[in-house]
Amino acid sequence: MEEILRMLELFRRIFVMGCGKCATLCQTGGEEKVKEIAEKLREMGKEITGTVVVDTPCDARILRRDTLKVRRAIEKSDAILCMMCGAGVQNVVGHFGKISVPALNTKFLGVTERIGEFYERCRACGDCILYETGGICPVVRCPKGMMNGPCGGMYEGKCEVGGYQLDCVWVLIYNRLKELGMLDLYKSYKPPRDNSKLNIQPREIIWVKVGR
C-alpha cells in the first residue's frame, strides 16, 4: 500500500480499474479488491472518480467495450490505478492518455491449484523444450536453468536455492521420464539455447496470422 501511495502522491483524482480474469482469480484485482482499495484511497483523502472491473484488460477490444460507460470518469481523472498484470497496465496506458499506475507486482505465469495457491509454470520463453523434459520445465523451475541434469546443489531431491524447500526439477524430470520409459530423452545432450528467441529482448509485437 505504501508503494501505491508513493506512486499516487502527485495525483488526487484516481480511477481504479480491475481485471475480471487472472487478478480476480488471484484475489488481487477483482470487484472486492477494487472496492477495498477505493475505500482506502478515499480515507487517505483521494477522490475516486470511478471504478470498473474490465473482463480482460489485456484484450484491447474488451478493454474498449468494458470502459465505454466510464469513459467520462476516466477523462476527469489524474491517474488510473490498475489492479492487473503488467500486460494489462500497458494496454491501459495505450488506450487512455492517462498516467497508469500499477497496483500489483506481477510475478509469474502459472497454474492454479486452489485459490491462493499457484505455481509458476511458464516463462513464455519462446523456445519450448517440454517434450524433451517429460512436460516439466527446467527453464522456469531450475534457478540456474540447467539443461543437462541436476547441479551439485541438489540434496535428497531438493534444491539448495531457497533452502531445500523446492524439488530439484531435474530429479522430477528424471523420475517422470523413467516412469514413461523415455530415459533416452533424459540422456540426450541438450545444446545451448537460442537466446535470440527468448524474452530477454524487447518483443513488442508477436504477430501470428490466424487463418487468413
Add this chain to the structure above:
Amino acid sequence: MSKKVISGLMSQLKVKKLTFTGELEPEKTTNLTHTIEVAKKLRGYVVACNVTDNPQSFAYISSLVASYLVQKETGMETIYQITCRDRNRIALLSDLLGASALGIKNVLALTGDHTTLGDTPHAKPVFDLDSVQLIRMIRKVVDEGVDLDGKPIDFPPKFFVGAGANPNANPIEPELIKFEKKVFAGAEFFQTQVVFDIENAKSFLKETGRYNVPVLIGIFPLRSYGVAEYFDKTVPGVKVPEELLGALAKARDILDKSKRRMKYNEINLDYFVGFIKELKKTTSAAGWHITSVGYETIIPPLVEAVK
C-alpha cells in the same frame, strides 16, 4: 584416442601415476602474496592446483588472473576454474582464449554456485550455458578450432578439460547420467566433491570406471574440530564420520596448543592415509583432489605417507 600431452597434469594421469591436486582460493583482494606462498608450499606434492572462480558466489579476484600469476611466480601448474554463473558464452570464449594466451593448460569447467547463496545475492545470474554445454564448447574450440557457431579461431587454444562430479548425490542416478554426458561432451578428467564416506567413493568409482576417464576423489582434511563441525552441519549430503568427529572433539580439549595441533594432524593422517590406501587398493581412483584451504601443512606429510 591418443591426444597430444599438453600439461603436467595430463601427462601424470595418462601414465596412471597416482595424482594429487590442491586448491587455492584467492579472496577479495588485489594482493596474491598469501596465495602464492601457499602455492609454494604445495609445489612438489601436488602436480597442479585449482584456482577457484568466485567460490560460493563470493566476488573475489579473477581466477584467470590468479591462475596466471601463480603459474608465473611458482612454476606450478594451475587448473583454471571457470564457471557459467557470471559469463555468457561470449565472455566464456573470450576468457578461455585469454587463458590460453597466458599459458594456462588445464581448465575445470563448472556451472557455478547460484548467485543468491553468495555475498552479492542481488546480482543477475547468467547461466547462459551449463557445465555440460561448456565442456562441449571448449572441446569444439580445442579440437575443431571453431567457436559455438562454427566460426574459425585463429591459433585455437589447447586445454586439458576437467569436470566436477558429486559422489554424494542422492538420488545418484541423475548424477551418474550427467557424468556420462560430461564424458561424451569431452571431459578428460574429473574432480569430485569432498567425500568422507568411503562406500560412496567406492560405488561411484565402480559406476564410473567403465568410461575410463581419470577421477580424482575430493578429500578435505579437517584443521580443527570447529571446522569439522561447521562442515558437517552446513554442507548437505556430506557427513563427517562419527569416529573422526569424536576423535577431533577429544583433541580439542588438549590445552597445550602445539600438542593439540600435533594431535589434530595425527588424527587426519590416520584417517586419510587409511582412506586413500583403501581406495588405492580397491578402486580405479586416479588420485585425490585435496581441498584443505587454511590447512596446507597437512598435505606434504599426507602425500608422503601414501606414496
